[in-house]
Structure formats: C-alpha cells, structure tokens
Amino acid sequence: MVYRKTPATEARKDARRKKLLESAVRMFGRHGYHAATVPMIVAEAGSSVGSFYLHFRNKEEIFAAVLEDLGEKISVLFDEIEAEEPNRLLCVERGLESLFLFLAQTPELARILLVESSGLSTRLEKVRRSILQYHVEQIRMNILEMPEVFAVADPRIAAQCLVGAVYEALCCWLEEIPEQRLPVLEVARAVSDYNMRALRAQ
Amino acid sequence: MVYRKTPATEARKDARRKKLLESAVRMFGRHGYHAATVPMIVAEAGSSVGSFYLHFRNKEEIFAAVLEDLGEKISVLFDEIEAEEPNRLLCVERGLESLFLFLAQTPELARILLVESSGLSTRLEKVRRSILQYHVEQIRMNILEMPEVFAVADPRIAAQCLVGAVYEALCCWLEEIPEQRLPVLEVARAVSDYNMRALRAQ
Amino acid sequence: MVYRKTPATEARKDARRKKLLESAVRMFGRHGYHAATVPMIVAEAGSSVGSFYLHFRNKEEIFAAVLEDLGEKISVLFDEIEAEEPNRLLCVERGLESLFLFLAQTPELARILLVESSGLSTRLEKVRRSILQYHVEQIRMNILEMPEVFAVADPRIAAQCLVGAVYEALCCWLEEIPEQRLPVLEVARAVSDYNMRALRAQ
Amino acid sequence: MVYRKTPATEARKDARRKKLLESAVRMFGRHGYHAATVPMIVAEAGSSVGSFYLHFRNKEEIFAAVLEDLGEKISVLFDEIEAEEPNRLLCVERGLESLFLFLAQTPELARILLVESSGLSTRLEKVRRSILQYHVEQIRMNILEMPEVFAVADPRIAAQCLVGAVYEALCCWLEEIPEQRLPVLEVARAVSDYNMRALRAQ
DNA sequence: TATGAATGAGCGTTCATTCAT
DNA sequence: AATGAATGAACGCTCATTCAT
The missing domain is CATH 1.10.357.10 (Tetracycline Repressor, domain 2)
Known part of the structure; x- marks a missing residue:
C-alpha cells in the first residue's frame, strides 16, 4: 500500500518548521549565533532536538x-x-x-x-x-x-x-x-x- | 646574591608578547574569533599555551x-x-x-x-x-x-x-x-x- | 504522531545513572577525588563524557x-x-x-x-x-x-x-x-x- | 680556589626555608593542598618559584x-x-x-x-x-x-x-x-x- | 514522524616544574 | 644562590549531531 502524504501532515510539518524559525530568530537575535544552542532553540519552540534535524540539516x-x-x-x-x-x-x-x-x-x-x-x-x-x-x-x-x-x-x-x-x-x-x-x-x-x-x- | 631583573629579560618578554599579538592578528584575521584557537595562535608564534596565559588572561x-x-x-x-x-x-x-x-x-x-x-x-x-x-x-x-x-x-x-x-x-x-x-x-x-x-x- | 516517553527509555536512563554512580564509587574510593578523572569514571562505566554531563552537572x-x-x-x-x-x-x-x-x-x-x-x-x-x-x-x-x-x-x-x-x-x-x-x-x-x-x- | 660555604650563607638559606615553610602553613591551612599553588606560597614568603625548588624537591x-x-x-x-x-x-x-x-x-x-x-x-x-x-x-x-x-x-x-x-x-x-x-x-x-x-x- | 538520551571531538584553561640568565 | 619566564600535559566541560525507540 502506497503511503500518501496527507495535506494535513504537510501543513503540520510546515507549522513546526515555522515555529522553529521564529524561535531561532529570537534566540539568535538575543544571544548571537554561537551562544544560541540547538537545545535552546527547540525548547523555546516546544519541539525536540531530533525534530530539529528533521527540518534543518544543521545549525x-x-x-x-x-x-x-x-x-x-x-x-x-x-x-x-x-x-x-x-x-x-x-x-x-x-x-x-x-x-x-x-x-x-x-x-x-x-x-x-x-x-x-x-x-x-x-x-x-x-x-x-x-x-x-x-x-x-x-x-x-x-x-x-x-x-x-x-x-x-x-x-x-x-x-x-x-x-x-x-x-x-x-x-x-x-x-x-x-x-x-x-x-x-x-x-x-x-x-x-x-x-x-x-x-x-x- | 641578589637577582636583578635584567633589561634583556624584560625585552625578551615584550618581544614574546608582541609576537603573540602579531600571530593573533593573523589567526583572528584569517579564521575569525571562534575558529582561531589558542593552540593555533601559540603554534604560529612559536610559543606555548602556558606562555600565552602568562601574557594574556584569556583568549x-x-x-x-x-x-x-x-x-x-x-x-x-x-x-x-x-x-x-x-x-x-x-x-x-x-x-x-x-x-x-x-x-x-x-x-x-x-x-x-x-x-x-x-x-x-x-x-x-x-x-x-x-x-x-x-x-x-x-x-x-x-x-x-x-x-x-x-x-x-x-x-x-x-x-x-x-x-x-x-x-x-x-x-x-x-x-x-x-x-x-x-x-x-x-x-x-x-x-x-x-x-x-x-x-x-x- | 505524538511521541510518548516510554518507561523503557526512562529505565535505561536510570540504569545508566546508577552505573555511573557505581563506577564513581570505585574510582573515588581507589584514587581519591582529584586523581579520579571524569574520563576514568565514564570509561569504567562503559559510558561517555557527554552522557556523564547529562546525568550530573559536574564532577x-x-x-x-x-x-x-x-x-x-x-x-x-x-x-x-x-x-x-x-x-x-x-x-x-x-x-x-x-x-x-x-x-x-x-x-x-x-x-x-x-x-x-x-x-x-x-x-x-x-x-x-x-x-x-x-x-x-x-x-x-x-x-x-x-x-x-x-x-x-x-x-x-x-x-x-x-x-x-x-x-x-x-x-x-x-x-x-x-x-x-x-x-x-x-x-x-x-x-x-x-x-x-x-x-x-x- | 675552593668555595667554602660561609656560615652566613647557611644561615640565610635556613631562614629562607623557614619562611617558605611558614608561608606554606598559612596557604595550605587556608586553601587546602590543591588550591594552594606554588606561586601563592612563594609570593606570601616574598620569594620566587625558582628559589622554592632549590629548597624543596616539589610541592x-x-x-x-x-x-x-x-x-x-x-x-x-x-x-x-x-x-x-x-x-x-x-x-x-x-x-x-x-x-x-x-x-x-x-x-x-x-x-x-x-x-x-x-x-x-x-x-x-x-x-x-x-x-x-x-x-x-x-x-x-x-x-x-x-x-x-x-x-x-x-x-x-x-x-x-x-x-x-x-x-x-x-x-x-x-x-x-x-x-x-x-x-x-x-x-x-x-x-x-x-x-x-x-x-x-x- | 517525533523523541531525547547518548556521543566524543575539541575547546579554554591551570599549574607543577624546568631552565636560561 | 636566585629569579621568573617558559613549558605542556592534563583537566573539566560544551554542544552539534546521531540514533535507538
């Protein structure tokens, strides 16, 4: 059986990505690139490290x-x-x-x-x-x-x-x-x- | 016998400090603050980590x-x-x-x-x-x-x-x-x- | 899909912590506080430095x-x-x-x-x-x-x-x-x- | 010409050693063995690191x-x-x-x-x-x-x-x-x- | 897909000791 | 004998990234 990406899934994924980006803006803006850590960003976004790397290759x-x-x-x-x-x-x-x-x-x-x-x-x-x-x-x-x-x-x-x-x-x-x-x-x-x-x- | 701080000693120390500074300029200039490491700087200056911290409190x-x-x-x-x-x-x-x-x-x-x-x-x-x-x-x-x-x-x-x-x-x-x-x-x-x-x- | 923290995960984490503690007892007991190093403790426990700091703030x-x-x-x-x-x-x-x-x-x-x-x-x-x-x-x-x-x-x-x-x-x-x-x-x-x-x- | 240790030299050496010991008592007593450093001890004694190692093999x-x-x-x-x-x-x-x-x-x-x-x-x-x-x-x-x-x-x-x-x-x-x-x-x-x-x- | 425990390379830094002067 | 600049091994610790669940 072929798995079809449902629109709902796609939308949820985009929302998560957007949230991570917003959180990243805040963290990078406040602490700078080096001081803002991946755990910090995901915590602020209510997400998880693993999830982070599903959306972005790296920091x-x-x-x-x-x-x-x-x-x-x-x-x-x-x-x-x-x-x-x-x-x-x-x-x-x-x-x-x-x-x-x-x-x-x-x-x-x-x-x-x-x-x-x-x-x-x-x-x-x-x-x-x-x-x-x-x-x-x-x-x-x-x-x-x-x-x-x-x-x-x-x-x-x-x-x-x-x-x-x-x-x-x-x-x-x-x-x-x-x-x-x-x-x-x-x-x-x-x-x-x-x-x-x-x-x-x- | 009393030891007197020779001008030569003093001069050598200053020269070392200057060399470290020059090396730091090169390393920071080429690699940036974070990528330039203390070992890199001292290697370029022909000095040692210990010596570095004798001249500067930290990076x-x-x-x-x-x-x-x-x-x-x-x-x-x-x-x-x-x-x-x-x-x-x-x-x-x-x-x-x-x-x-x-x-x-x-x-x-x-x-x-x-x-x-x-x-x-x-x-x-x-x-x-x-x-x-x-x-x-x-x-x-x-x-x-x-x-x-x-x-x-x-x-x-x-x-x-x-x-x-x-x-x-x-x-x-x-x-x-x-x-x-x-x-x-x-x-x-x-x-x-x-x-x-x-x-x-x- | 929502991830649920499994009891197994939790249990494994606890086991790891316990192992680190046991290893620490042996190392501190044999070598003393200063001579027992973090690398020594984690090696004995079959763990890693990173893991150590996940369980304990510091030595x-x-x-x-x-x-x-x-x-x-x-x-x-x-x-x-x-x-x-x-x-x-x-x-x-x-x-x-x-x-x-x-x-x-x-x-x-x-x-x-x-x-x-x-x-x-x-x-x-x-x-x-x-x-x-x-x-x-x-x-x-x-x-x-x-x-x-x-x-x-x-x-x-x-x-x-x-x-x-x-x-x-x-x-x-x-x-x-x-x-x-x-x-x-x-x-x-x-x-x-x-x-x-x-x-x-x- | 043979060098003869004068009594005065001997006495001065003993005095220096005694001063170092007194300073060591203070530093070890206040800061403990590990936190008391050789530079600290010699500074307190008004002596120098080099001198320290003439009187004592090590810390x-x-x-x-x-x-x-x-x-x-x-x-x-x-x-x-x-x-x-x-x-x-x-x-x-x-x-x-x-x-x-x-x-x-x-x-x-x-x-x-x-x-x-x-x-x-x-x-x-x-x-x-x-x-x-x-x-x-x-x-x-x-x-x-x-x-x-x-x-x-x-x-x-x-x-x-x-x-x-x-x-x-x-x-x-x-x-x-x-x-x-x-x-x-x-x-x-x-x-x-x-x-x-x-x-x-x- | 989502999670977070696990990893380890690599950093800055300290300090006992040595050695040229 | 006396000095203090120089050394470098070794430490504690961080954090981007991976991976078993």
Missing part, C-alpha cells in the same frame, strides 16, 4: 534560513516601493526610509543581520552579503536608469556607501538605550537626507 | 588587545592629519582617505575590525564600538567647529553615516578577488567624494 | 551524590535498629557495631567517607559533615532521652567522641594489610566496649 | 615537611609531659588536654593535620598517619605499663579510639563559628572526661 542551515527569510522580506519591501513610485530619486529615498523603519521595528532581526551574521562561516557570510548586495544592486540600477538626476562618479560605490551609511546609523540607534533615542522617523529622515545630498545632482 | 583578552592596538594606530593616523591640516573639510577628507588606505594595506586587521569583531561578547563589542565611536566623534567635532562649511542637520548622524559608508565600501572592496579590484586610491576617492558631497554646504 | 555533583547515597544507607541502618531495639543503651551499641561492620564490608565507600571527602570544596565538606553530624545527633538524642543510664556531662561532645573513636578505629583497621587484621567483629566489639564504658553510668 | 615535599614539623612539635609536647608527670593516667589526661589546647591555638596547623592532609598521595598519607600512630603508640605504652589502673581489653584499639575521639571533637569545635563556641578548656575537659571514663578501671 548553520537554520541560521541561513532565518537570514534568507529576512532577505526575502526586505526585497518585498523594495519591490513594492519600486512598483508604486515612478520617480527613481524618491524611490531610493523611500526605500531607505522604509528599510530603516522596518529593521527598527524588529530589533531581533536587525541584530541578526547587522551584528550576529558577521564573522561566521563562508557560507553564512555569503548569505549575509547577498542581502546587502541586493540593496546595493537595487540602488545602482536606479542610479544608472536616470543619470541626469543622480550625480555620482561610480554608481556601485555610491550604492555601497548608501547601504553602509544606513546600516551603521541603524546600528548606533539600536545600541542606544531606548529612553535616550531620538524618534526613529527623525533619524531615518536625517540618514536619508545625508545620502540624498550625496546622490543628487545640484 | 578574549588578546582579542581585545589586538583591537585596542588597532584603535590606537587609527587614532594616531587621525591626530597627525588634524595637526597638519588646518582646513576642517580637508581634514575629514584626508582622514577618510588615509583610513581607507591604511585598512586596505592591512587586510587582516581590516577583517578583524570590520567583520570578526562583531557579535562577540559585550566586552569585545564595547572595544569595537569605542573605535568606531572615536571616528564618529572626531568627525562630529570637525563639523561642529565650522558649521558654515558643513551643511548637515544632525552632525552626529552625519558622522555615523560617513563612518558606515567608508567601512562598507571597504568591506566590499576587500571581498572582491584582488585581480578584479579597482585601484584602492580610486575607490578611496570615490568614497570620499560621496561623503564630501553629503557634508559640504553648496 | 563535584557526582561526588556529592555518592556521599549522599552513602549517608542515606547509613541512616537507614540506624533507623532500623532504632525501630527494633527499645533499650537506648543497646541501641547505641548495636548502631555502632553495625556501622562498623557495614563500612568494613564496603571499603571503597568507607575510604570515600573517612579519607577522600576531607579537604575538598565547602559544598562537599558540608555533605560529609552532615553525615557525621547525623550520627552525632542520633546518639545525642539517645543520651538525652535516658539520662539515668548515660553518665556524661556534655551529650554533644560525648557523641562527637564516640563517632570519632569509631571512625578512627575503622580507618586503622582498613589500613592494615588484610592478612594481619583482627576479625572485624572483634574490633567492632572492642570499639563498642570502649565507648560503652565511657557512656554508661557506673 | 608534596613541602607539605610533608610542614606535616613533619607539626609531628615534631606534638611529640615534644608529649615528651615534656611524660618527663614531668610520673602518674601514667594523669599523663594520658594531661597529654590529651595539651594537644587539644595546642591545636586549638594554631587553627591553620590543626586544619592541615585534621582536614587537608587526608586523601592526598600515599606518601603524604603515610606522614599523616605516622603522626597519629605516634600518639596511639604513646598511649598504648602508658596503658601497657600500668595495666592495673587501665581497664581495657585491647590497648591498641583503645588508644585509637582515644585519638579519634580527640581529633573529631577538635574538628567539630574548629568548625563552629568562634562566637558560638564553648571555651576550649571546657571542651578539652569534656573530651578528656569521656576518654578517662573509658580507660580507667572502676
């Missing part, structure tokens, strides 16, 4: 999955703006601001991307880099499309600068104790301002 | 020492420029460029600062941050001193953006395979250009 | 467990006698003798209690002391209950003397080479005789 | 020396009493009391003998045992000399009991917090009382 894999999910979320963010906003300059500006706001709202994810995903294996480094490169590329394309509104010598380096500026400002903001922080929006504007001045033809 | 300590040494070097770089160059705007520009060149020349140190020192213990995070903050502060002061030549709303955020831009561009440059890289100087100029446009009053 | 913990088990065994010994023998004087006498016989039969346990558990951490010292104090207290209560048959000035000190006398005599006996030892029973009697003369009202 | 050796010195002191105590007091019974009584007082006055030495010297190497165990055996033997001789005043079946076991009783009572007394302790003399008397009742013919 690296789940971290990569977390990172990829995040990358996906961010690119969706950009795509939406791209679709709505025909003005390339405004597009970059709005993209920058909404990325800033998005990461500020999910500090565990922000920490994973900005801090904890650095200095790990080559594999993970690549995933992290591909997220950043995606933005860089996105911005570079915008610049190339309308050279008359952007006034930069090297669009790729300009894009890298912009990305670096956004992430560093975000890092600094996240590090401050919440009571002393400026409002996110204000910071996002200041960052966007800085970069727009650098990009815009005068 | 964290030597990483901190490496980072602090680097911080020292960088601040010397800035101080020299500050002393020579009276023009604040040029000061920031030249500082940015020489930092870029310095780190590009010592890629292991660059990797330690930019990649490997992230996501470690609170203690090490602090050391890393203090180096970055030092630049931020340096630049912020320059901006504050001559508000008429700089045209930014929030000097602190502007300084953060600049630092982030420089480091991210550097990261990207270091990651490319040497054969395909643009000349450092060219990149440094492009980065400096981007940030000067953002800072300068038009 | 100190397993030593404490061994000691506590021993304390439990000894107090059972006393309780049985107390329940059977209404005469307080005979109670003390029989308690003394059966403790002597019990420890003489399990020289590894005896060595752990009498020799190896001394001079360790405060934590372990406390466990050891609590076993000895339990006897002291037991005897003191017997003395207090029937002051007319016991003729001692300070019941607490008398009880301490008795316990010390028993353990020292036992130590000496265990140290002699088996061929030259007097029969245990004879020694036990002599020790009991000494202490009964000290306790009894004339 | 075990200095512990043995400390123990032997203590044994010497105790046997002197007994010999004096033996010489002064012709009555064998009083001799045992006074010996017991002065040992008690002596050790109560030098708690570091007491701790070394009663607690820390247990469970070490065979070599050290032997030294410790020889001190205790010396007392046992001393007392046994007294008993044998005047069988009419002592009424014990087996003098050796009686002597062991006495020694064990004294040391255990002492241990208990040392362990109590100073403010709550009974006066030493009182305890010494109670212990002596206990043992005299056991020894004396009625």
Whole structure:
C-alpha cells in the first residue's frame, strides 16, 4: 500500500518548521549565533532536538534560513516601493526610509543581520552579503536608469556607501538605550537626507 | 646574591608578547574569533599555551588587545592629519582617505575590525564600538567647529553615516578577488567624494 | 504522531545513572577525588563524557551524590535498629557495631567517607559533615532521652567522641594489610566496649 | 680556589626555608593542598618559584615537611609531659588536654593535620598517619605499663579510639563559628572526661 | 514522524616544574 | 644562590549531531 502524504501532515510539518524559525530568530537575535544552542532553540519552540534535524540539516542551515527569510522580506519591501513610485530619486529615498523603519521595528532581526551574521562561516557570510548586495544592486540600477538626476562618479560605490551609511546609523540607534533615542522617523529622515545630498545632482 | 631583573629579560618578554599579538592578528584575521584557537595562535608564534596565559588572561583578552592596538594606530593616523591640516573639510577628507588606505594595506586587521569583531561578547563589542565611536566623534567635532562649511542637520548622524559608508565600501572592496579590484586610491576617492558631497554646504 | 516517553527509555536512563554512580564509587574510593578523572569514571562505566554531563552537572555533583547515597544507607541502618531495639543503651551499641561492620564490608565507600571527602570544596565538606553530624545527633538524642543510664556531662561532645573513636578505629583497621587484621567483629566489639564504658553510668 | 660555604650563607638559606615553610602553613591551612599553588606560597614568603625548588624537591615535599614539623612539635609536647608527670593516667589526661589546647591555638596547623592532609598521595598519607600512630603508640605504652589502673581489653584499639575521639571533637569545635563556641578548656575537659571514663578501671 | 538520551571531538584553561640568565 | 619566564600535559566541560525507540 502506497503511503500518501496527507495535506494535513504537510501543513503540520510546515507549522513546526515555522515555529522553529521564529524561535531561532529570537534566540539568535538575543544571544548571537554561537551562544544560541540547538537545545535552546527547540525548547523555546516546544519541539525536540531530533525534530530539529528533521527540518534543518544543521545549525548553520537554520541560521541561513532565518537570514534568507529576512532577505526575502526586505526585497518585498523594495519591490513594492519600486512598483508604486515612478520617480527613481524618491524611490531610493523611500526605500531607505522604509528599510530603516522596518529593521527598527524588529530589533531581533536587525541584530541578526547587522551584528550576529558577521564573522561566521563562508557560507553564512555569503548569505549575509547577498542581502546587502541586493540593496546595493537595487540602488545602482536606479542610479544608472536616470543619470541626469543622480550625480555620482561610480554608481556601485555610491550604492555601497548608501547601504553602509544606513546600516551603521541603524546600528548606533539600536545600541542606544531606548529612553535616550531620538524618534526613529527623525533619524531615518536625517540618514536619508545625508545620502540624498550625496546622490543628487545640484 | 641578589637577582636583578635584567633589561634583556624584560625585552625578551615584550618581544614574546608582541609576537603573540602579531600571530593573533593573523589567526583572528584569517579564521575569525571562534575558529582561531589558542593552540593555533601559540603554534604560529612559536610559543606555548602556558606562555600565552602568562601574557594574556584569556583568549578574549588578546582579542581585545589586538583591537585596542588597532584603535590606537587609527587614532594616531587621525591626530597627525588634524595637526597638519588646518582646513576642517580637508581634514575629514584626508582622514577618510588615509583610513581607507591604511585598512586596505592591512587586510587582516581590516577583517578583524570590520567583520570578526562583531557579535562577540559585550566586552569585545564595547572595544569595537569605542573605535568606531572615536571616528564618529572626531568627525562630529570637525563639523561642529565650522558649521558654515558643513551643511548637515544632525552632525552626529552625519558622522555615523560617513563612518558606515567608508567601512562598507571597504568591506566590499576587500571581498572582491584582488585581480578584479579597482585601484584602492580610486575607490578611496570615490568614497570620499560621496561623503564630501553629503557634508559640504553648496 | 505524538511521541510518548516510554518507561523503557526512562529505565535505561536510570540504569545508566546508577552505573555511573557505581563506577564513581570505585574510582573515588581507589584514587581519591582529584586523581579520579571524569574520563576514568565514564570509561569504567562503559559510558561517555557527554552522557556523564547529562546525568550530573559536574564532577563535584557526582561526588556529592555518592556521599549522599552513602549517608542515606547509613541512616537507614540506624533507623532500623532504632525501630527494633527499645533499650537506648543497646541501641547505641548495636548502631555502632553495625556501622562498623557495614563500612568494613564496603571499603571503597568507607575510604570515600573517612579519607577522600576531607579537604575538598565547602559544598562537599558540608555533605560529609552532615553525615557525621547525623550520627552525632542520633546518639545525642539517645543520651538525652535516658539520662539515668548515660553518665556524661556534655551529650554533644560525648557523641562527637564516640563517632570519632569509631571512625578512627575503622580507618586503622582498613589500613592494615588484610592478612594481619583482627576479625572485624572483634574490633567492632572492642570499639563498642570502649565507648560503652565511657557512656554508661557506673 | 675552593668555595667554602660561609656560615652566613647557611644561615640565610635556613631562614629562607623557614619562611617558605611558614608561608606554606598559612596557604595550605587556608586553601587546602590543591588550591594552594606554588606561586601563592612563594609570593606570601616574598620569594620566587625558582628559589622554592632549590629548597624543596616539589610541592608534596613541602607539605610533608610542614606535616613533619607539626609531628615534631606534638611529640615534644608529649615528651615534656611524660618527663614531668610520673602518674601514667594523669599523663594520658594531661597529654590529651595539651594537644587539644595546642591545636586549638594554631587553627591553620590543626586544619592541615585534621582536614587537608587526608586523601592526598600515599606518601603524604603515610606522614599523616605516622603522626597519629605516634600518639596511639604513646598511649598504648602508658596503658601497657600500668595495666592495673587501665581497664581495657585491647590497648591498641583503645588508644585509637582515644585519638579519634580527640581529633573529631577538635574538628567539630574548629568548625563552629568562634562566637558560638564553648571555651576550649571546657571542651578539652569534656573530651578528656569521656576518654578517662573509658580507660580507667572502676 | 517525533523523541531525547547518548556521543566524543575539541575547546579554554591551570599549574607543577624546568631552565636560561 | 636566585629569579621568573617558559613549558605542556592534563583537566573539566560544551554542544552539534546521531540514533535507538
């Protein structure tokens, strides 16, 4: 008799995987890659070590999955703006601001991307880099499309600068104790301002 | 007969310590904090585990020492420029460029600062941050001193953006395979250009 | 499908723990606390280091467990006698003798209690002391209950003397080479005789 | 030219050795055999590790020396009493009391003998045992000399009991917090009382 | 599929002892 | 004789991963 995977089983499996991923985000975000152990992650998810390895080949894999999910979320963010906003300059500006706001709202994810995903294996480094490169590329394309509104010598380096500026400002903001922080929006504007001045033809 | 601590003994101890530090730079730079083990570091230095713990309380300590040494070097770089160059705007520009060149020349140190020192213990995070903050502060002061030549709303955020831009561009440059890289100087100029446009009053 | 913790699994875990404890008794008894290493204990038990730390937080913990088990065994010994023998004087006498016989039969346990558990951490010292104090207290209560048959000035000190006398005599006996030892029973009697003369009202 | 050891050199060497021994007593008494390290001992003595190994073959050796010195002191105590007091019974009584007082006055030495010297190497165990055996033997001789005043079946076991009783009572007394302790003399008397009742013919 | 007990390689660290000065 | 920097064997312990149930 042939065993057929029932939809219910499939759905349950996906739910479990999702739970593990959520738990991993929390644990990696709070404790970092090395300090977050597999037992910790499964305990938080109400699952078991054995189950963990049914869903992910290893610890690296789940971290990569977390990172990829995040990358996906961010690119969706950009795509939406791209679709709505025909003005390339405004597009970059709005993209920058909404990325800033998005990461500020999910500090565990922000920490994973900005801090904890650095200095790990080559594999993970690549995933992290591909997220950043995606933005860089996105911005570079915008610049190339309308050279008359952007006034930069090297669009790729300009894009890298912009990305670096956004992430560093975000890092600094996240590090401050919440009571002393400026409002996110204000910071996002200041960052966007800085970069727009650098990009815009005068 | 009274034993007198000979200068030679003292000098040899210092030399050993220095050798361990150099070896640590190489190992941390190549393999990262976690993958670089104490046995690896001492083997590379031609020393022994016991000797290691004679010079450093633990592994964290030597990483901190490496980072602090680097911080020292960088601040010397800035101080020299500050002393020579009276023009604040040029000061920031030249500082940015020489930092870029310095780190590009010592890629292991660059990797330690930019990649490997992230996501470690609170203690090490602090050391890393203090180096970055030092630049931020340096630049912020320059901006504050001559508000008429700089045209930014929030000097602190502007300084953060600049630092982030420089480091991210550097990261990207270091990651490319040497054969395909643009000349450092060219990149440094492009980065400096981007940030000067953002800072300068038009 | 829901996994149910089988009784078999549980039982196997308990068996493993018990085996580790038995092995620890042998190793601690033969080599002492410091010379008995975790690898030695697990090898003897046919287990693994990882498993060891699944059952015990650390080396100190397993030593404490061994000691506590021993304390439990000894107090059972006393309780049985107390329940059977209404005469307080005979109670003390029989308690003394059966403790002597019990420890003489399990020289590894005896060595752990009498020799190896001394001079360790405060934590372990406390466990050891609590076993000895339990006897002291037991005897003191017997003395207090029937002051007319016991003729001692300070019941607490008398009880301490008795316990010390028993353990020292036992130590000496265990140290002699088996061929030259007097029969245990004879020694036990002599020790009991000494202490009964000290306790009894004339 | 022949080098002749000057008396002054000899004297200085002895002084250094004595200082090391005194420091060892403090360190072993406070921290125990394993926790007291050679660097600790030499630091306390104002000497150096190298110097240490000129005076003692190794750590075990200095512990043995400390123990032997203590044994010497105790046997002197007994010999004096033996010489002064012709009555064998009083001799045992006074010996017991002065040992008690002596050790109560030098708690570091007491701790070394009663607690820390247990469970070490065979070599050290032997030294410790020889001190205790010396007392046992001393007392046994007294008993044998005047069988009419002592009424014990087996003098050796009686002597062991006495020694064990004294040391255990002492241990208990040392362990109590100073403010709550009974006066030493009182305890010494109670212990002596206990043992005299056991020894004396009625 | 789900479980969690079991594994063991490999880590950081300590400290008695040696030895060049 | 005196020094203290140097050594390295050996320890306790962690945790990603496997596997019997």
